[in-house]
Amino acid sequence: MLQDPSKDTAGSFENLELKARLEEKDKQIIEKDRHIETLKGELEGLRNMHTNYMLQMQTLINQKAIEAPGAKKPWWRFW
DSSP: OOOOHHHHHHHHHHHHHHHHHHHHHHHHHHHHHHHHHHHHHHHHHHHHHHHHHHHHHHHHHHHHSSOTTTSSSTOOOOO
């Protein structure tokens, strides 16, 4: 049996189109993966900054708790 040449051409064109779509999809996946890695890095940086901030706040709270009450003059008494 012989195949119709127009069907062969259409099939070839369809295969090329599918290959092009596949390549484009692969590029998008690679770009998505890069973006995910960038976001993970940013998230880790923000987590570290948050942890450092919380440690500073805890240190300040501990310092205030150690100070004797009444050791400082109220802010409105300057003499």
